[in-house]
Amino acid sequence: MTKKNDALAELIAALKTLPSVGVKSAQRMAYHLLQHDREGAGRIVTTLQNALKQIIHCRLCNTLCEHEICHLCSDEKRDHSRLMIVHMPSDVISMESANCHDGLYFVLMGYIDPTQNRDIHSTGLEKLLDRIETGEITEIIIATNFTAEGNATAHILYEALKNYPCKISRLSQGMPLGSELEYIDSGTLAQAVYERKCLKN
Amino acid sequence: MTKKNDALAELIAALKTLPSVGVKSAQRMAYHLLQHDREGAGRIVTTLQNALKQIIHCRLCNTLCEHEICHLCSDEKRDHSRLMIVHMPSDVISMESANCHDGLYFVLMGYIDPTQNRDIHSTGLEKLLDRIETGEITEIIIATNFTAEGNATAHILYEALKNYPCKISRLSQGMPLGSELEYIDSGTLAQAVYERKCLKN
Incomplete structure (x- = not known):
């Protein structure tokens, strides 16, 4: 195998x-970038x-950003007393477009899974406790x-934060x-009955 | 047009x-039944x-059945103090397969829509008030x-029954x-935040 093919194999890997x-x-x-779009390949390298x-x-919410403090954490107009804990930055985007939470976020950047050595004290997550300890x-x-991982994470978070x-x-x-009973899965239906909302006691 | 074609046109209509x-x-x-499956056509006629x-x-829950009282209403093992109001018999089937409600049902057999002259006192629906008035x-x-119609029906029911x-x-x-925030519609996400479940006060 020539040197050039090694480079190709390494790119593919x-x-x-x-x-x-x-x-x-x-x-x-790899073939597309090298054969048809070397300019695009260059753009990928630069970006x-x-x-x-x-x-x-x-530094506060752990999301990905270009500044020490992201634009949401530094927005004084938001409600700094309510903190929503989400999985990934994409969840912040979904939540912001639903326009239903004007508090702050904390982004876990993955699930919490002690069996994978990722618990509430792992890199990045210690900021969560720091933030709560401010008392704000x-x-x-x-x-x-x-999902199963999301539910487990929620449980671990609750246990760590309940005090x-x-x-x-x-x-x-x-x-x-917009859902109809006839087309909804049994699990969700059961949950909707168990957690039914009381309209009048 | 011959007599035969009239019969065909009437069948199609x-x-x-x-x-x-x-x-x-x-x-x-129509063509399939007449040309390829006259036996099937006969079965449709008979059934x-x-x-x-x-x-x-x-007589009690308004669902479709072969007896005066359906098998669910006559089941003594069910909880006769909880009544679930649904739209159609198919919703009873969904709910029964979710296995999360052991009470009784009332089947509206359609939406309630006073603008279409279908209110809580329409044919069939008077049985609902009769049932509630037993005090059981x-x-x-x-x-x-x-859905919009389902929400309107829920509102009308609540107003009629709240006293x-x-x-x-x-x-x-x-x-x-099993849902993930990233893939859920904004409306549902907003509802999930507004109706968030308190884990600890």
Whole structure:
């Protein structure tokens, strides 16, 4: 194998580390960039270099940003007493477009999983306790996903935070907007019955 | 046009009254039955005749059944103090397969819509008030769909029933089981935040 082919193999191996990219896709990407879009390849190099240099974690909420404190944490108009804990920066984007939370966020950047050595005291997550210990937070909204990992993370967070003097809530589970009983899965239906909302006692 | 063609046209017109069947589908159905499946056509005639003769509305819950009282209403093992109000018999089937409600049902057999002359006192629905007035019911669970018509029906039901001495609840709204924030619609996300479940005060 020539030197050049080693470079190609190494590029393919590097591309294969992207999420949802297998060896076939990595090969297609590599051939496309080298054969048809060397300019695009150059743009990837530059933007990735810049991002690696400039993007850091917000000192307060742990999200990815270009400044020490992200624009949400430094926004004085937001309610600094309510803290919503989410999984990833993409969840902050979803929540912001739903326009239903004007408090702050804390971004876990992954699930909490003590079996994988990722607990509440892991790198980055110690900022969460620091933030709560300032005493400024009066309500913590646990907004992890309703998947097995998200539920486990929510449970671990609740256990770690329950002794702080603040209210703790979690997103409600139930029927999504516009849903019909006939087409909804049994698990969700059961949850909607168990957590039914009292209209009148 | 011959007599025979009139019969065909009438059959097509009759089939076209089925839900989600347009003129093209009705034609295809008619040709199929007459050309390839006269036995099937005969079976439709017989089963429909029998159903029309035998299937009535349950005297208590208004669902479709073959007896004066349906098998759920006559089941002594069920909790006769909790009444769940649903839209259609298919919702009873969904709820029963979710295995989360051991009370009784009341089936509206459609939405309540006073603008279409269908209110709480319309044919069939008077049985609902009769049932509540027996005093046996201690909780009414409104389980209409989370569509515009379902929400309007829930509101009308609540207004009509709120003065009876029983608890009234509605299925919870929120995140469906297994859902991830990133992929859920904004409306549901907002509802899940507004109706967040308090874990600790």
